[in-house]
Amino acid sequence: MNTExxxxxxxxxxxxxxYHSCCGDYCSxxxxxxxTHEANPTQKSCTDCESFELKA
Ligand code: SF4
Structure with a gap:
């Protein structure tokens, strides 16, 4: 994974x-x-980055 x-x-x-960039507040x-994890999303907190994976 090239996080540079x-x-x-x-x-x-x-x-x-x-996937967070090592070189600033960006995605790599x-x-x-x-x-969303909600049936009817109405707020910012209802949304998810589904590409997220926990850094080992
Ligand atoms: S949370 Fe999403 S946007 Fe942020 S680094 Fe991970 S994959 Fe990229």
Missing amino acids: HANKNIACTITNCK LEHIRIG
């Missing part, structure tokens, strides 16, 4: 994620998937 890549189109502060992936 910083995708300036995806700002992210989740440093616990294995080319694209991510956003989803």
Whole structure:
């Protein structure tokens, strides 16, 4: 996993994620998937980055 890549189109502060860029508050992936754990999402907290994986 090349976390030296910083995708300036995806700002992210989740440093616990294995895809977080080592070089700034960005994601290192080319694209991510956003989803929800709610049946009817109405707030920011209803949304999830489904590409998140816990850093080992
Ligand atoms: S996969 Fe999601 S949570 Fe992980 S660094 Fe990228 S945007 Fe952040």
